[in-house]
Amino acid sequence: MDGTIEIYRDNCILSYEGKKEYFSCGNSSGAGKHVSLKLSDVLAVKVHVKAGTLKPYLVLHYVVQGKGMVLRTKSCIITGEADQHLRLKDAVDAILNSFHRPKRLVVFVNPNSGHRKGVNIFHNVVKPLFELCDISLKVIETVRPGEPKELLENYDLRLMDGLVAIGGDGMFSECMNGLLLRLQKDAQVDYNNPDAPLSASTLPIGIIPAGSGNMLVQYLHGTIDVETSVIKIILGDHLLSNAVSVHQGRTLSSYAGLIVDFGLCGDMMKDCEKFRWLGPKRYNIVPLGTILKRKSVNVEVEFIPEESNKAKAIHKSRKFARQMSLPASRLQFEKAVLRLNSTPEFAEDQKCWFKVTGNVYGIDSYVVTQKEKDGNLVPYFGDGVLHVWLTDKCSLSSHVSQLSLLQQLKPRCWDFKFIRHFRCRGYRVKLPCSPYYIDDCGDKKLKKPLYINCDGEAMRVDYPEFDVRLHHNAVPVFGRVG
Known part of the structure; x- marks a missing residue:
């Protein structure tokens, strides 16, 4: 009240x-x-x-x-x-x-994000506001990629009320990956099995924009204003967001909290990595060259369709609770572990699986669903299904028109004959025509890697098959849409 x-x-x-x-x-x-x-x-x-x-x-x-x-x-x-x-x-x-507001936060600052202003943003805006509200901080300035995952592996999660990432979408993704991976280890989940249920987080993650890509902040707050992001974290308001896991070669490659794009968008991210010295400008320049040299990939996509009345989004918040988790090396678990599963096991009855094939430029899935409202696409967190779009071969002019509408967040961006859409809780992509070799372990490996845009980072696809699974309401995030 x-x-x-x-x-x-x-x-x-x-x-x-x-x-x-x-x-x-x-x-x-x-x-x-x-x-x-x-x-x-x-x-x-x-x-x-x-x-x-x-x-x-x-x-x-x-x-x-x-x-x-x-x-x-x-x-x-x-x-x-x-x-x-x-x-x-x-x-x-x-x-x-x-009120359920955070009192102890672990803050990861990426000093190299965007225009390299992360440290200044922390000292000039973030720290004074947190200190005003008597929030104690453990501040970690990262020096290399993957550091949040390494540090969270043995951090006592009972000592925090949440995580804060100062950087871009990639920094948020690193913190989310570190937290979720740690929780799976604590709960003895076989996280390398794509069909294993995921142990969800009760610890919210906040993001303060200081990167090249700040899409998630825009989705959450309707602005990429730094002070607004800090205030939302202080107030403690949060919502439940989905995560998606990507597996290949019987191993978890990554979790994603924003986007998983295979094909053209993956190639764009890979090309953008070569021009990091351009800063955020590279995202406006480099993709144009990638589109001009676009290439299609022959795919087989297997999925179990999700009926609209079977999965309804649940918008709710979890009350702040200490994540009952100790450093993994100190944990002793019984086989019957009680845990909060974010999604049931993925059905493996082959009779239920559908398959679509073709030469495509991309397979795109949005962890944060885009729904139509007042003539625009708006973010919708915690949707109970994963929306997947396949872009078939088409003329360059038509493709550019479609991508332009997508960039403008116009709903008609999907109203093209070369766009196919399905709803599911997960899918498997096979690359039957991509050349491969057999490695020393007897596994098939692609002779030339392909790429997935995973939350704004280029992730290598080294195997001729990969799995994507939705984990519903896997992690709370500070903020509130609208």
Whole structure:
């Protein structure tokens, strides 16, 4: 139940859970202007002492709506008798402590993301706001790719209320991969088996935009404003998001929280890696060359179709809870482990499987579903199915038109004859015509690797077969759409 605080010139009224409390202290800023706030918009209340007088006063910090989807912080000075200050502060603090807001966060900062501003963003914007709200931080500045996964492997997860990634979509993906992989090890899940159920996270992940690609932040908040992202994390609001696992060669290659694109988009990401020195500009320049040299791939795609009435999205939040997890080396588990599974085991009855074939330019699946609203595509988190699109061979001009509409988030981007669509909980891709060799272990390996765009990073496909599986509501993320 949300409450309110009314601040007048000479008094304050605190309303919460059907009760009202009156305080003989009031607003001395802005000529005593009346301030009315929801308690859920209050960030912190601090005691200050007026210089040279030793007379205390309060500063109430709160959130206001800026232009568009942007959030900003404001403050109000409250003066009056000292005993009234303390009583008001204690009352507000007690209410704020009853909210499910994070108090301990592990922050990963990628200093090389985007324009290399991650460290400055942390010190100038992120840290001051977290400290204002008495959130304790464990800050880790990464020095190499994959470091979050390495550090989370043995980190005591009970010591945090969430993770924060300062960087781009790739940094979020690294943190999500590290957390999910750690949880599978703790729960003794065979994560290399694509059909094994996934042990879901109760720890939310927040992302603060400082990278080349900030698509997930845009989806979550409707803006890539840094201060807005920090405020959303402080307020603790979060939603459940899906994850997708990609397996090849009987091994987990990666989890994805945003996008899995095989073919053309994978080639784009691979080509963009060669031009990292261009920074974010490379995403506007390099893909043009990739499109001009596009190549089709012969595929067989097997999947079990999902009927629309069988899987409905559930939008809910998990309350903050300590992730009951210890360093993997210290864990002893019984065989019957109770865990929260994000999705049931994938059906293996071959009679249920459908197969589509053809020469395609790409196989695209969005972990965050795009749905039509008011003539545009908007993000939809926690969908119960995975939407997959196959792009068949087509003229270059038609393909460019389709991709342009997709970039503009127009729903008609899928209304082309060369686009095929199906809904499923997972699928398997076979590459029957791609040349391969037999390695020393007797496994088939592609002579020339192909690529998947996995959350904005180019992931190699070394085997002539790979599996993609949806894990419903696998991880909470800080934020709220709309």
